[in-house]
Amino acid sequence: MENGGGETQKWNFKGNNSLSKASGITVSGVLNSLMKNLNPSDNRQILRLGHGDPSHFPCFYTSPFAEDAVVDALRSRQFNCYSSTAGILPARKAVAEYLSRHLPNKLSPDDIFLTLGCTHAIEVALSVLSNPGANILIPKPGFPYYEAVSANTDLEIRHFNLLPEKGWEVDLDAVGALADENTVAMVIINPGNPCGNVYSYEHLQKVAETAKKLGILVIADEVYEHLTFGKNSFIPMGVFSNIVPVLTLGSISKRWIVPGWRVGWLVTNDFHGVLQKSGLVDSIKDFLNISSDPVTFIQGALPQIFENTNEEFFTKIKQILRQGADSCYEKVKEIPCITCPSKPEGSMFVMVKLDLSVLSDIQDDIDFCMKLAKEENMAILPGSAVGMKNYLRITFAVEPLTLEEGIERIKAFCLRHTK
Missing domain, CATH: 3.40.640.10 (Type I PLP-dependent aspartate aminotransferase-like (Major domain))
Known part of the structure; x- marks a missing residue:
């Protein structure tokens, strides 16, 4: 850069590179990277099954x-x-x-x-x-x-x-x-x-x-x-x-x-x-x-x-989460490359394991999620982000139809990439 006198100006500051590394291992950092892979020409609704924030859905509105x-x-x-x-x-x-x-x-x-x-x-x-x-x-x-x-x-x-x-x-x-x-x-x-x-x-x-x-x-x-x-x-x-x-x-x-x-x-x-x-x-x-x-x-x-806040509100939220957990657990069984070690009993997430041996061109869980985002206009969290390589974290804290559509897209993606 030149100043008004034509001389090159030297600046003594620069960004902190260590923050990029710390940011990259957070859930938000990983999901933001995945969202960059979405196909802009895909007109389907973007499905976010990677983040635990159900507040956008009417069935989860607060008391x-x-x-x-x-x-x-x-x-x-x-x-x-x-x-x-x-x-x-x-x-x-x-x-x-x-x-x-x-x-x-x-x-x-x-x-x-x-x-x-x-x-x-x-x-x-x-x-x-x-x-x-x-x-x-x-x-x-x-x-x-x-x-x-x-x-x-x-x-x-x-x-x-x-x-x-x-x-x-x-x-x-x-x-x-x-x-x-x-x-x-x-x-x-x-x-x-x-x-x-x-x-x-x-x-x-x-x-x-x-x-x-x-x-x-x-x-x-x-x-x-x-x-x-x-x-x-x-x-x-x-x-x-x-x-x-x-x-x-x-x-x-x-x-x-x-x-x-x-x-x-x-x-x-x-x-x-x-x-x-x-x-x-x-x-x-x-x-x-x-x-x-x-x-x-x-x-x-x-x-x-x-x-x-009355108990009916909490009961309703837990009932919706229970139904989501049950639905997710049962529907995942229909996907040949994914298994669920145990049925979720709390929070808003389930961890499922990838069987890469039945997939033709998927290297690991991160590659799976990157290609899933591009091909199916949706995001789930790769297990590597939470310390479990070749696992996936899926949130079931979404509206039932959104969850059903999300699992169907994952199933279609897996069948497309099956050997």
């Missing part, structure tokens, strides 16, 4: 009581101010009361730290645990945002397997083998993303006992809390805080179908005061002082959202 709560909070003019860094007291009190309904011990507002959705809670948790040499254990398959955040911290990631033949339970023997004196925490996601599993009380107790033996805390990602429709009910990991300290991460995004409202929480389930004594609670407060806060009027709506 009118939740909408009214937001309107009332906004019009009250009491919540146009800055939030305190931990969240406004009425909202923290409401979250504490809401979560305590399913815990043996009662949470205090001081145990609650409000965040910009559950992804922000992940950032807080990993950042305060980050010290030179420290490592954290995360599930494979899992939610790739943990890897993306850790890429910009001092935390080393170590993966333990989930066992498809056991309903995606944690391989606890592998956890013990991976941990060392520098291991600080393990992550569990329950109900499961991407697998749709729901852990039993007995399995969660074993997780707690394993973590205690290793001297590490448990990060319990419970953003899909109570979205269960199988044999196991949702059990909060905080039930076992008398065994091991727990950081619970959650939000209203999934249960109320409002991911764009961006309010979540990080909760210290600290029965013996271990997190307080270790300085971790102070580190959380320090991190929030240099972080962003959730929108104040959404916080202001939380007490009314929790109090007024």
